[in-house]
Amino acid sequence: MENKPSAPTPDPLQSETALELRFLLALHMLINSARIHQDNNRILLTSVEQFLVIIHQLFEEEDEVTLLTSAGRLYLRQEKLVYRPNIAGIIGTMLELFEQRKLNGLRFFPAIEQAPPGDIASFARTLIRAENQEKPGEWLEAELNDPRFAWVEAVQASDEDLKGVAAEEGKPEGAAEEGVSSKERNRKENAILTYGYAVTSLQEIGGKVSANRKSGIKKALRMVHKMIDMVTEDSNVLLGLSTIRDYDDYTYTHSVNVAILSLCLGQRIGLPRKSLETLTLSALFHDLGKIDVPKNILNKPGKLSDMEFREMKNHSLYSVRRILLLKTSPQKKAEMLLGPFEHHLKYDLSGYPKTPRKKPISLFGRIIAIADVFDAITAPRVYRPFAISPDRSLCIMQEGAGKDFDPVLLKVFINMIGVYPIGTVLTFADGEIGLVAKYSGEDGAGRDLWVQMLTPSPEGKCLKGELINLGPADSTTKKFNQPILNSAHPAAYNIQPADYLL
Numbered sequence: 001m002e003n004k005p006s007a008p009t010p011d012p013l014q015s016e017t018a019l020e021l022r023f024l025l026a027l028h029m030l031i032n033s034a035r036i037h038q039d040n041n042r043i044l045l046t047s048v049e050q051f052l053v054i055i056h057q058l059f060e061e062e063d064e065v066t067l068l069t070s071a072g073r074l075y076l077r078q079e080k081l082v083y084r085p086n087i088a089g090i091i092g093t094m095l096e097l098f099e100q101r102k103l104n105g106l107r108f109f110p111a112i113e114q115a116p117p118g119d120i121a122s123f124a125r126t127l128i129r130a131e132n133q134e135k136p137g138e139w140l141e142a143e144l145n146d147p148r149f150a151w152v153e154a155v156q157a158s159d160e161d162l163k164g165v166a167a168e169e170g171k172p173e174g175a176a177e178e179g180v181s182s183k184e185r186n187r188k189e190n191a192i193l194t195y196g197y198a199v200t201s202l203q204e205i206g207g208k209v210s211a212n213r214k215s216g217i218k219k220a221l222r223m224v225h226k227m228i229d230m231v232t233e234d235s236n237v238l239l240g241l242s243t244i245r246d247y248d249d250y251t252y253t254h255s256v257n258v259a260i261l262s263l264c265l266g267q268r269i270g271l272p273r274k275s276l277e278t279l280t281l282s283a284l285f286h287d288l289g290k291i292d293v294p295k296n297i298l299n300k301p302g303k304l305s306d307m308e309f310r311e312m313k314n315h316s317l318y319s320v321r322r323i324l325l326l327k328t329s330p331q332k333k334a335e336m337l338l339g340p341f342e343h344h345l346k347y348d349l350s351g352y353p354k355t356p357r358k359k360p361i362s363l364f365g366r367i368i369a370i371a372d373v374f375d376a377i378t379a380p381r382v383y384r385p386f387a388i389s390p391d392r393s394l395c396i397m398q399e400g401a402g403k404d405f406d407p408v409l410l411k412v413f414i415n416m417i418g419v420y421p422i423g424t425v426l427t428f429a430d431g432e433i434g435l436v437a438k439y440s441g442e443d444g445a446g447r448d449l450w451v452q453m454l455t456p457s458p459e460g461k462c463l464k465g466e467l468i469n470l471g472p473a474d475s476t477t478k479k480f481n482q483p484i485l486n487s488a489h490p491a492a493y494n495i496q497p498a499d500y501l502l
């Protein structure tokens with residue numbers, strides 16, 4: 001089953017249905033370009049052009065375009081923007097931008113299409129400048145009253161559209177998705193935002209350090225604290241996100257997944273908060289040194305030559321070097337180093353880099369090694385488009401217990417992930433398929449397994465069916481109340497779990 005052909009996943013920002021998201025991305029790019037570039041800069045002018053192209057498409061359907069924020073969510077044309085890990089960073093950044101400026105929303109009118117590009121760039125700059133004003137909301141409102149900006153207005157708190165979306169948010173739990181309480185929904189959305197934000201903060205650090213600029217870790221640290229809070233409250237949501245992967249930008253999503261998996265494992269074994277912080281940061285930066293490995297080696301589809309493999313193996317040391325260059329206290333750097341240095345060393349001290357003194361691997365090194373291998377072998381890669389099914393990955397790892405991995409930590413990890421990790425495709429005896437959606441109840445085999453059933457549509461895309469509870473696995477037979485015939489990686493079915501589980 002793992003050998004079924006898989007078509008590339010379409011870029012959600014390019015697809016027809018994602019016009020709203022493309023608008024948000026275009027606005028985000030416009031603001032970012034205005035932050036960096038002068039008015040006549042080519043990049044800024046291109047951002048203005050792109051923004052106009054997208055907004056023109058929106059005006060074809062409606063005569064005004066309103067972007068609102070209410071209760072920590074963004075709405076475009078009264079529709080809540082979907083939280084997906086690959087755009088959550090942008091949603092998070094925009095929410096923060098609105099919040100800092102005490103802005104309820106922005107409304108654009110078709111006259112923008114006739115506005116000089118310089119005025120659109122000035123509008124973006126005005127939005128940026130509002131941040132430093134004493135009363136940003138009032139200041140911005142007054143500035144946007146300038147006739148140059150007749151095509152845009154700041155949404156007032158009394159606006160009817162705003163009241164409309166706020167009322168939607170206030171609906172009772174009965175209006176929530178079947179089998180999912182609104183509290184669960186909120187937790188999920190917060191987790192997706194944090195996940196996306198962690199990916200973007202890591203991307204920013206990666207971008208800075210590869211341009212040999214000094215980078216701080218404040219943003220990343222803020223995300224780590226949020227992750228720890230979430231995991232302390234309920235680790236299942238964040239843990240699920242690490243296995244429901246969006247396939248783009250492997251380098252950074254891999255690092256965030258490894259950080260989440262390490263954090264959850266650390267929490268399971270009772271590490272105190274301060275240790276969880278260091279562990280998660282170490283895991284986040286474990287592959288930072290990959291920016292120093294030539295791209296042709298990093299992304300090579302075929303087998304690496306001996307020389308290329310030697311270079312690839314240097315990335316643990318490169319990570320240490322890069323961490324030493326980060327802008328943070330020497331003590332913090334020292335604490336973060338060991339995990340990345342050791343993450344490819346095995347429990348029996350084989351692996352790399354070779355060290356003259358045979359010292360047992362540190363606890364963080366052992367944790368990160370487990371998280372790293374699990375995420376790496378369950379991810380479809382350039383050279384391996386069909387990833388191994390997540391449950392089979394756990395079986396393969398189990399064979400390395402005591403040799404490759406710390407056997408006790410591995411056992412805790414397998415119990416934590418569950419027999420079938422979230423996002424695994426299951427085939428049932430009657431031919432139906434479903435996606436492992438969540439576990440509920442206590443750790444281990446006693447937890448209930450929930451499956452999101454999928455029905456193939458005539459267009460070839462699967463539709464969301466019922467959410468069913470398979471109960472806990474039988475303690476002796478390890479079987480569930482519905483016989484599972486097979487399991488597979490979602491890529492083998494060209495299924496993107498995020499489409500069904502988020």
Ligand SMILES: [Fe+2]
Nearest residue numbers: 286287315343
């Ligand atoms: Fe690595």
Ligand SMILES: [Fe+2]
Nearest residue numbers: 254286287372
């Ligand atoms: Fe890694």
